[in-house]
Amino acid sequence: MINKYRRKMIFASTLISFSGVTFGKGLPFYPLKTKVNPNQEFSEVYAVWISVMGEEPAAYLMKKGIHDLDNKRLLKEMSVKDFESGATLSVNGFVLSYTEAAAAACIGSAYINSGPFGSRLV
């Protein structure tokens, strides 16, 4: 049976560690590889991100010099800096750093674009 709370737990722990997220190298963000199934929470992040930030999350990350989401150390560093400077975004109440929100929004974007009849996920 679906339990939204437990899914939120997974969502939160994913964001905390980035441990389950990997992306293909060379072509940043697309095509996208992920060990985590993109799901509704991540698409919610994408919707909030676009609504608040007004630009694609991938573009934001690249502007910040993040070209490879496998670089967890850099992501964590950037995320900590975001939290310290108050660069945070609230998604369904979750207070996320811009960096992790952008990363999650990238996954959400892929989820939205995949749809039931085809996937941009590889």
Added chain:
Amino acid sequence: MIVDGKTLKGGSVIDADVCIIGGGVAGIVTARELLKNVGNIVLIESGGENYSPESQELYSPSKPHNSLYPDPSHTRLRFLGGASNHWENNTSPFDPIDFEKRNWIKNSGWPISYETLKPYYPMAGSYCGVGGDGYETGYWQNKLDLPDITTSSTVIGTGIAKAAIPATRFFHVYGKELVSADNVRIFTNSNVVDVEFNSESKKVDKVFFESAPGVRSEVRARIVLMCCGGIENARLLLHFNKKYSNKLGNAGDNVGRYFMDHPMVRGAHFYPHETTELPLYEGVKLADKVVIGFLKLSEESLRANKINNVRMPLIPATNYTVSDGISSHHIMMDSFRDGEVPDDFGTHLLNFIQDIDMVGEAISRKVFDTKIFDHADEKGAYQIAMMVEQSPHRDNRVTLGDDVDRYGIQKVKIIWEVKEDDKDRLWKALEIVAQEVGAKGLGRVRLLKERSDRVWGDQMGFGHHHMGTTRMAASEVEGVVDSNLKVFGTENFYMSGSSVFPTGGHVPPTLTIVALSIRLAKLISERLEHDQ
């Protein structure tokens, strides 16, 4: 000795050096501290040694009662020991900033500082049964060998709370000493109904009490002290002042005003990182007490962000207790009952459907008293259950209603609400905590701001800490009692208890009530000695 007021036939005249009205925590502590130095102490208590509906009924408010505030009929107890007969014994000292004038909190600022009360806190801890070993976080972190997750932060910190096992019932623990003392007489079932105030000497010469309507006796005392609690102190003082044209501390129309409680708000969930260790925050049981850590904002952060103090214990939460589906169900039902469709109806409906197992669990528990799903009780997150410092607003007040009790005294009417600025500051505090938790890699925080109406509505709890109604101040324009707890406009009339708090801090008030009472006993002893 104990004298049952019902045995008095009326017309008795009792002499005393000090007359204490009220046998709760403040009254008992003050009496015990005065034992050594004062020759003749009388303590007048409305109730007896145990609970009685007859006495308790005198606490009922005038009808209709304010729906925003809990009915105070049973949140206080009207017999010897007072509210300590049902308290949880949760103790922590106020912070230094709690005493300060903060320009972002109107009417804040005590006329005494933290340093004034600091010497009395260790003894207050002993009175409360939690020992005099203090609340210093580093001390407890080392003693218990448990990590303080906030050590690297200047934004958040860890506070310490201690609760005695079993809870200290003050008359049960200290009553025997008072009863056996030669210089103490406790009159039970004795309801104070009036005082005689001499406007020339500015002294309360007599205290009148009745053991049954019309069966009246009097106490003549050099010092009169009221310790009846945050609501009753104001009620009686308003009652006395009807006869004396507000000369008893009410020149500034402050009696009963600035009424505060501690709203208890579960406004966020904390998802700890897997490496974040929280045993200190879940509580450690020692032989005689429980020690529990709680999150708080540093004083530096409170100042920089202009927010009220707030205590943030971490309460382990299950899937059931933090279910979005159950919460959305309540929001939808409340709206439907009012003939409305709730805001974000689609989101609530989705929550309801996606979390249908927890909704089913709730129905099963409520209707059949049966649990269905094991995973409902699995722990995954922590609720941040905040005790909020409420700003003192002049229009939050205890006043006299239309109904009267059987002694002819008007019952209380309570006007109270949480103002929007306090709510805004709480959300701001949580945002700061969320950012710091993220910055320090402790986990993530989810604010429940989208359900603010419920968080501040039917889900809001109360400390039932009645404070502020006879506030301490530098002048009678701003308050009711001076820094020595003497009622403005009088020479021998004092008050103690949380009614004298100008602001309520972020922790339960009892430890500070005890500290103030020890200090007051010292001041009274010195005064009596000086006067002789």
